[in-house]
Amino acid sequence: MSARYALGIDFGTESGRAVLVDCADGSEVAASVYPYANGVIDERLPDSGVELEPEWALQDPADYVRTLQHAVPEVLAGIPPEDVVGVGIDFTSCTMLPTTADGTPLCDIPELCASPHAWVKLWKHHAAQPEADEINAVAARRGERWIARYGGKISSEWFFPKSLQILREDPGVYARAERLIEAADWIVWQLTGVESRNNTTAGYKAIWSKADGFPPTEYFAALDEGFAQVVDEKMSRRIDSIGGRAGGIDERAAAWTGLRPGTPVAIANVDAHVSAPAVGGIEPGTLTVIMGTSNCHILLGDRLAEVEGMCGVVEDGVVPGLFGYEAGQSAVGDIFAWFVENCVPPQTHELARTHGVDVHHLLEEQAAALAVAENGLLALDWWNGNRSVLVDAGLSGLVVGLSLSTRPQDVYRALLEATAFGTRVIVESFERAGVPVDRIVACGGLPQRNRLLMQIYAGVLGRPVEVAGSEQAPALGSAMFGAVAGGAHESIREASQGMAPPIAETYLPDPASRPAYDALFAEYVRLHDHFGRGADDVMKTLKRLRDEAERAIPRLAPA
């Protein structure tokens, strides 16, 4: 076999990344990143300048195509196209868009481009909370059994809340939408010319299961008569399994990318889910934690269980033959970046310059010099709401313990710890539900960049945390699916065994820090339950008052 390489393309929040790997051992041959020109659209629409409301987060689908046009040719430079055995893609999810029947995004249609609902709703678009609340309430009222697969609650981040928001707020755009589709499936459509729908996003984000399909039409009708036929009119009941082939590169995509027409393209997949095979996490009991702007937790189990606040469980959703559980934390690296951008005084920046390190690194050093609990602080890590286990985008961040002697590194450490406490809540929720966590493997951007963070996770979790060998787990995982689609490996399991690099480093908990971490965690859990389970709704009241205040402000017309 002359074909030796697989191409993985990872569509992230801020950029798209193409990685070419060797099918034999997974080693990286070339990589290229395309930073999205329009990035995350959360203030104004491009061109029209239409202002967005709070909690909105959109993207421009042209940025995905530009990733194909720029990043892919770059990694293929000097490689004979026939040496690329297959292509896999992964995407953030649920990131979804409305299109015409031929796949044209509605935001590309001139008369719709000033309509916010015509654009891609990014995973962290949080404005569909009223619709999520309604979806959950109607499910509870009707006793819908599928809700148990989603930890008892559908998140505002998912497919039907976002779709219902379009119907409710812009019926015209909803009517024009001949297709509502995950961006993951949409980009595969752009590569192959063929529309397909993958079982991972359908299962985790769109209330589909292998056994039961979608919720019944009566359920959708109970939400809104106009929503009754959403699946049949705008989606598809044909769901394809990950690990399969969606089609081949078509002529247009070949011209964009430099790939050979006909090159096999795998069924679309999700960034977090492809990371599990990429780090070698394909056995029951292995928890893969993808740590970046947010945390995503993928846990494999050999049986179906009901876990509070998980995002979902899908049979065959990660690797065939196992139940793939997903949980998540809506903001992790995003919180640290927010802190460094907004809360670090000039003297810390100056000190970082003097030491020749970046500010994150200096804060990490300063915070690492603190004993556990020495900062006197505790935070709830809900800067972007809480995905698991509370499934509530209406929650917000909290810091307690502030004093006149609190320094930036004290707060920074509290933020790192808060995200570790959030992960521990998730791990304990799985274990309480009878889904064992035997091994924890971390990947994503953060574990390699922040040693203190990993040491804190090991300490808070009280168990070893392994750091994956690949720094580009999603792209590598996608390449593995591409290799399977192209026949270079028989199965994703075989691809993982052959292509996943060895663990880079293992962080062990320091037994001396255990009592203090446990004491802090007990406080975290009490605050978590008090503010997260309805005893005190101050976070929601503040958002409501903010929304009322913002609605009362006269808006300038867009320029």
Next chain:
Amino acid sequence: MSARYALGIDFGTESGRAVLVDCADGSEVAASVYPYANGVIDERLPDSGVELEPEWALQDPADYVRTLQHAVPEVLAGIPPEDVVGVGIDFTSCTMLPTTADGTPLCDIPELCASPHAWVKLWKHHAAQPEADEINAVAARRGERWIARYGGKISSEWFFPKSLQILREDPGVYARAERLIEAADWIVWQLTGVESRNNTTAGYKAIWSKADGFPPTEYFAALDEGFAQVVDEKMSRRIDSIGGRAGGIDERAAAWTGLRPGTPVAIANVDAHVSAPAVGGIEPGTLTVIMGTSNCHILLGDRLAEVEGMCGVVEDGVVPGLFGYEAGQSAVGDIFAWFVENCVPPQTHELARTHGVDVHHLLEEQAAALAVAENGLLALDWWNGNRSVLVDAGLSGLVVGLSLSTRPQDVYRALLEATAFGTRVIVESFERAGVPVDRIVACGGLPQRNRLLMQIYAGVLGRPVEVAGSEQAPALGSAMFGAVAGGAHESIREASQGMAPPIAETYLPDPASRPAYDALFAEYVRLHDHFGRGADDVMKTLKRLRDEAERAIPRLAPA
């Protein structure tokens, strides 16, 4: 009468200030500030370098003498000494020190200068909370009636907790202390050569009253056998009323200051309490709010009431013939300064430079552009504990509502508002107890510097807030007492009527902001009660864990 001037000396937290005013109309003739060389000592002792524990705050009495040596001669330059009719002083309180029988501070004795307990304990020394807890518990057990005059609780900031801490932690220093004395009385001793004790600090800070004197010896014995005779051995039962004369400038003080020997010196007083006559707040129902690093509230009433969490009520404690009520907030300007020092990113500093304003001012402008509640945030203003109405130094600051779109000006505004909510809690506590608040006058450093702050106070309190005409109210008030001591005015009431400048400006509440402020205040009160009244002790647990962590860290010997 050729003598025309009165001298007021205000001993603050960071500096001492001398102001010479005209006795006829209170107009300022000259002013001078001496920034304390050793400032607030909260990390290491001067010279010895001995490290202090958390919550400690000391001062160096030599800084007070240097204020006399530097600031006073400066304001007297060109003034014939015989034109100075009298001198009044005010001090932070309870700021106290141990001395020998001749008034020598124990920290000036070489073999004691490395003992932290030999130094001046500043008002914001918060390390005597265990002793305060014990003082309150023993009072409750014995049914001591005087506790009602202190809102039901003695603060850790006050005289006996600080004294008992010396006994408990350093019995050697306690034994060597022939006198335990307020710094206010000590500096008058240094000026006149005569020890006196004023009824204001005795009444507010040392559990004394005109009717009942000090608590009984049995009470002190119940705290500690060694503490039984504290009043008779180390203090005095002779208490002099403010408005009187302590003595005349002695030869040594004349040499330090340039004042004429024999110049009358008023009985010592407290910064907050002298401010009431300085702003013209001498009628029942007038609340004077002294706003600086902390807030102090002085309210005059014509009857005795029990008010939750007030610092104290003293008959004749502010002006003769009325009950002077005191309440306080342990940190106000200190919180804003902490924020600007520790939490404001370079781009905000840069913008301030571009606009040619300081960072406080820029943040004020940015925060003023926000609608009420638009920041989505709420804070508890307990960065330095809570003085009124919870009387608990073990509490700490909290911010809730944080999100990835929270900006520095959002937090800054939440901090301003939090201190206004804290003041509203105090006002409502007085009114609930039947002590009316008819008029609010603000003075201190902040009201003239931060217009947004005053607008927020008016909005949150829902009533006009007047800003006093004098920017140096304490020094002016002290000068009034000096004028009375020197006979230029018959009484402090007459001095206030003659010398207080007219109100500079009145802030009116905006009725449109009322509903949002009331809604935020309701949330504030619920959080205040939840974290402040024992339902959730997380703030104390965090301090305990911090203290345990710090004790476990090996300390370096002082250099």
